[in-house]
Each structure stands twice: as structure tokens, then as C-alpha cells.
Amino acid sequence: MAKLIVPRSQSFSEWFTSVVLQSKMADYSPVRGCMVIRPHGYALWENMQAGLDGLFKETGHVNAYFPLFIPKSFLAKEAEHVEGFAKECAIVTHSRLRATIKDGVATVEPDPESKLEEELIVRPTSETVIHSMYAKWIQSYRDLPLLINQWCNVVRWEMRTRLFLRTTEFLWQEGHTAHATEAEAHEEAIRMLGVYKQFAEEYMAVPVLAGVKTDSEKFAGAVRTYCIEALMQDGKALQAGTSHDLGQNFAKAFDEKYQTEKGDWSHVWNTSWGLSTRMVGALVMTHADDEGLVLPPRLAPIQVVLVPIWKGGPESEEIKAKAAEIGKALKAAGVRFHFDGRENQNPGFKFAEWELAGVPLRLELGPKDLAAGQVMAVRRQALEDSYIAEATGGAVAAARPPAEGAPAGGGGGGKPPKPARAKESIALDALAARIPALLDEIQTEMFARAKAWRDARTRPVDTYDDFKKGVETGGFLVAHWCGEAACEAAIKQDTSATIRVILSEAPAEDGACIRDGKPSKKRVHFAVAY
Numbered sequence: 001m002a003k004l005i006v007p008r009s010q011s012f013s014e015w016f017t018s019v020v021l022q023s024k025m026a027d028y029s030p031v032r033g034c035m036v037i038r039p040h041g042y043a044l045w046e047n048m049q050a051g052l053d054g055l056f057k058e059t060g061h062v063n064a065y066f067p068l069f070i071p072k073s074f075l076a077k078e079a080e081h082v083e084g085f086a087k088e089c090a091i092v093t094h095s096r097l098r099a100t101i102k103d104g105v106a107t108v109e110p111d112p113e114s115k116l117e118e119e120l121i122v123r124p125t126s127e128t129v130i131h132s133m134y135a136k137w138i139q140s141y142r143d144l145p146l147l148i149n150q151w152c153n154v155v156r157w158e159m160r161t162r163l164f165l166r167t168t169e170f171l172w173q174e175g176h177t178a179h180a181t182e183a184e185a186h187e188e189a190i191r192m193l194g195v196y197k198q199f200a201e202e203y204m205a206v207p208v209l210a211g212v213k214t215d216s217e218k219f220a221g222a223v224r225t226y227c228i229e230a231l232m233q234d235g236k237a238l239q240a241g242t243s244h245d246l247g248q249n250f251a252k253a254f255d256e257k258y259q260t261e262k263g264d265w266s267h268v269w270n271t272s273w274g275l276s277t278r279m280v281g282a283l284v285m286t287h288a289d290d291e292g293l294v295l296p297p298r299l300a301p302i303q304v305v306l307v308p309i310w311k312g313g314p315e316s317e318e319i320k321a322k323a324a325e326i327g328k329a330l331k332a333a334g335v336r337f338h339f340d341g342r343e344n345q346n347p348g349f350k351f352a353e354w355e356l357a358g359v360p361l362r363l364e365l366g367p368k369d370l371a372a373g374q375v376m377a378v379r380r381q382a383l384e385d386s387y388i389a390e391a392t393g394g395a396v397a398a399a400r401p402p403a404e405g406a407p408a409g410g411g412g413g414g415k416p417p418k419p420a421r422a423k424e425s426i427a428l429d430a431l432a433a434r435i436p437a438l439l440d441e442i443q444t445e446m447f448a449r450a451k452a453w454r455d456a457r458t459r460p461v462d463t464y465d466d467f468k469k470g471v472e473t474g475g476f477l478v479a480h481w482c483g484e485a486a487c488e489a490a491i492k493q494d495t496s497a498t499i500r501v502i503l504s505e506a507p508a509e510d511g512a513c514i515r516d517g518k519p520s521k522k523r524v525h526f527a528v529a530y
Contacts, residue, residue, distance in 0.1 A: 235474015
């Protein structure tokens, strides 16, 4: 199975696609640019939804649902917004088809008599339709703040697509809020950025940088766009979530007003924020290796799989009975547990299959283990990743020391030998206490390793020549920028690198712009991005 995965060192792009396909996360659909999310991938997305939804509700947000179709005239109400999405919109022009059958062959075409009086846009995002409803619902200051989120699909007609990263249709959540004051809206945009950062780091074990986008990178129709940016294993950045301060642009476009306590009328202040199935791609490109997926325990559909080691006979029944006891105890402790009792596959095949699926922890139970009153626990993440070690010059080691006597991974050209995994024996009567703690350790170690990787590939640069060399090797380049949009565009034209994020907590530092030498007061993070 893992032999079907293209090594990262050979082609990172092909590696990513092969991991997604071979681990049965998703598949290509008959519709160009779209994907079918398979059960393993969708179970992961469901866990991501559950985690995020809980965080949203903790901050006072509620869920609703708005239509898939948007009147075309709505997009014209906010000029910057329509300009930003005009080239990505799918349009519904007719309400039915007309079928013609000739010589047993059917053809279908739009029925001319069903042409819509107003064409409909398949939502690329829902600001316009939502604000049309908010204008209806909001009457008084007592109706504010209005804090609504929806889970849905959107369509953006993409020319170049990649599974989970950029598809014509994708799943996401989009939050839309209305506030009485500019300060409240700004506070909301920053709060939700913090929620995204918390989710990425605490649930996904993906370290991110949080800050503001430049004007050229902001959302169409926003006053300011805030983002979280992650760094993938190939040294490219990935925008992982965005939160937008919309000011009053949409409120004025849709006459979204409220009556103040004094009795006069004022336009509301809005925010929107979204995170999509692109985060599944981020998780894969942050943690997976040449053996397949590596899933963080907090999100893994199956956290622990028990693989029996048997040859048939009475001992098999004893192992099955003990496995049932173990499963009951672990499920009671809140562990997502699976027993692989298939008798038509040998243990080696099962090991490879569950490693490919990214299950964080494997338990092995054989006759000798049963006699000793223990199981062997094997972690999915390798003790050493030769690809990462080579890419950072050995700067990133495992977050925990290798088990005593464990062989190191690595190797020469081509695909490295199968890497070593950390193992430990656990007494059967200690499993219910030890396994949850072990899963927490794995979660912590995955974040620590990913952060060490990100930090090792983040470096300051002070000359344009060094900047260009840094772009070739990848990673975050922290450099001075003069603040001029023309300079930003020239850097992108020269190098393909863009300003990914401007950290709000970055210290003031006098310097000279990396490209034109003009005065600069702060460094910003550049990278080539997906």
C-alpha cells in the first residue's frame, strides 16, 4: 500500500495526491475540478466540524442556513465584492431541460421557455444574501449583536484544481455578524481569528502565524482581512483561515440599519470569517509521511486500533474476548477504538493499512502478550523523518527521545527504509488510564515537531539576493517592506513570493525595504504560497 505513495523527495505534489488517494480520503469526481470525499476523509471533516462548532458556540454564535442561489443583482450591490468574484461565479440561466430522443439517443438542452427572469449565482460566498436578510431582521439596537454561522458548500470556478486544496466545490463554514459599533466588529474579527488559531494548534497540531493581510491580499469588500498562515513540509505557505472586518460596506449596500437608543438610525458594522476543507489538505501536508497519513489524536476518526496476533484455535477466541474487554474499557474512557478482527488478512497487511490511514496508536495483542497481561502499543508517527531531517539540516528531531535501542530512520537516494516507531508495553489493567494520556502525549508531540519544523524554516533576510535564494529553498522569509503596493507587486512578479501575514505583535524595527531600500518600520513574513 505505502509502495503506491510517491516519496516526498521525488515529487511533493504527487506525494500529496497519492497520500489522499491511497488513504481513501477522497477521489476525483466525474465533474472536472470537484472531488468525492470518501468516508475516511469525511469522518475527519466531521470531527473538525465538531471541534470548531463547539468553539463557535462557546463564543455565542448560533448556526443557520441560507440559500445556495443568489440573485445576480445582489453581487452588483457592492462593487469591490463583485469584482473580486466575477471570474469565479457559476450562473443558473434556466429552470429546466428539454429532452429530445432520436434513433434511441437522448440529448438534453436548456428549455428556452424556462429562461429565468433574473439569473442566479451559485454561491461563491454568502455575504450578499445574508446581508439582505439581516437588513430585514435587524430593527433595533436590541437585535445586536447578531452572531450567525452556517456550514455549507460553495462553488468557485477554478482553472487549476487540487484535492482538498483548491476545488470548484468545497465545504466550509462561514460566519457573518452584525454589530452596533466599529469597535465591537473589530473585536469580533480578532476574536474569531483567535478561535481559528486555537483550533489549528490545539486540534490539528498545526502551528500558525496570525496577523493581518496587506490591502492587495484582503477579501473583496473587506476593510481589513486577518488570517492564519501555516507552513507545509515543502516550504510553501498555506492560508488556513481568514477573518474579515467588513466595516459598513455591505451594510450600506443593503441598507442594513438599526435604531439606536437615542432613536436615530445607523448602519451596522459587519464581519465575516471562514475556514474550509482546505484544512484537511493542511493537516496532510503538515504531518503525513512517505508511509501515509499521520493524524492528530483529537481529530482522528479512529484513535486506537487493536490488531490481534493469532494463528487460529482456542487462543484466538481468548484474544477476541480480551479485545472486547479492552474495547469496552477504552470506549468508556472516551477513546475512539476499533478492533481489526479480519481473518482474511495477516497482521503485517493490517499494520500497513492502518499506518496508511494515519491511526495515531496501534495495539498488538498476541498469545504471549495475553499470558503476560499486557499489550504492545506502537505510535504511528515515526521517531525520525529523513525528509524533514534533510530539509532542515537535522535541525528538527522527534519531539520525544527515541526509544532505547530503536533504529533510526533515513537512508540514501530514493525512498528511505521504513522508519522506526516508538513502542511500549502496557499492562492490561492500566490501559484505561494510560491510553488517553498517551494520546495526549502524541497530540503534544505532533505540535512540537511541526512547530520545530516551521521555526527551522523561518529566517530573517536583509538583502534582495538572499531573499531570492531563500525563495528557492522555501520557508518563511522575514524581511522589511516599505509598505507600497507597487513594491509588493514587483516582489511577487520577480520571485512569486507574497506577503503572507503582518504580525500584530511583531516589534517595531527600523530598517530598509528588501527590494527598494526605502525606510521600513517592521518586518513582514513572505513566502511562496498555495
